[in-house]
Amino acid sequence: MRIVMLLLCFFTTLPLLAAEExxxxxxxxxxxxxxxxxxxxxxxxxxxxxxxxxxxxxxVDMRKKTYELVQQGQxxxxxxxxxxxxxxxxxxxxxxxxxxxxxxxxxxxLLVLGMGxxxxxxxxxxxxxxxxxxxxxxxxxxxxxxxxxxxxxxxGDKPA
Numbered sequence: 001m002r003i004v005m006l007l008l009c010f011f012t013t014l015p016l017l018a019a020e021e022x023x024x025x026x027x028x029x030x031x032x033x034x035x036x037x038x039x040x041x042x043x044x045x046x047x048x049x050x051x052x053x054x055x056x057x058x059x060v061d062m063r064k065k066t067y068e069l070v071q072q073g074q075x076x077x078x079x080x081x082x083x084x085x086x087x088x089x090x091x092x093x094x095x096x097x098x099x100x101x102x103x104x105x106x107x108x109x110l111l112v113l114g115m116g117x118x119x120x121x122x123x124x125x126x127x128x129x130x131x132x133x134x135x136x137x138x139x140x141x142x143x144x145x146x147x148x149x150x151x152x153x154x155x156g157d158k159p160a
Contacts (some may be wrong), residue, residue: 009044023067025070025071026071027093030070032069033070033076034066034067034070035052035078036076037052037066037070037079037080038050038052038063038066039052040080040092040093041062041066041083041091041093042091042092042093042094043056043058043059043062043088043091044058044087044088044091045057045058045059046059050093051063051066054138062083062091065082065083066079067082069082080092089101106112
């Protein structure tokens with residue numbers, strides 16, 4: 001009986017662990033903007049988790065500040081710019097094209113180009129090997145024909 005009561009208490013408190021912070025908004029547009037921003041901004045501590053899913057202290061502070069800025073009527077670009085100024089370009093999942101981030105944009109293109117060059121060179125090598133095999137077979141056949149043609153006249157048949 002004690003085990004049943006203990007399990008009942010445990011399972012009734014599970015929804016409390018999944019509680020979500022409910023924030024009041026003036027209109028649904030602000031709420032949608034807040035959700036979009038919290039899913040688009042990255043937690044500086046968690047590295048690859050957005051501030052909506054992170055429970056790190058800095059992510060909680062960023063959510064609060066995002067809420068304040070949205071409540072003040074700032075738009076998406078203004079909030080993102082504020083967060084970038086405060087935490088750096090890393091907090092946004094879409095880094096800007098700068099000298100320090102150029103490798104993020106060029107590396108995928110260079111990898112695709114490199115793979116293309118590799119495939120073309122490999123294909124050319126295989127064709128050369130096939131051509132060499134075919135040419136060596138043809139050379140052997142030609143040499144056999146030449147040998148056969150030069151041997152026949154020496155058989156001793158004289159024309160009358």
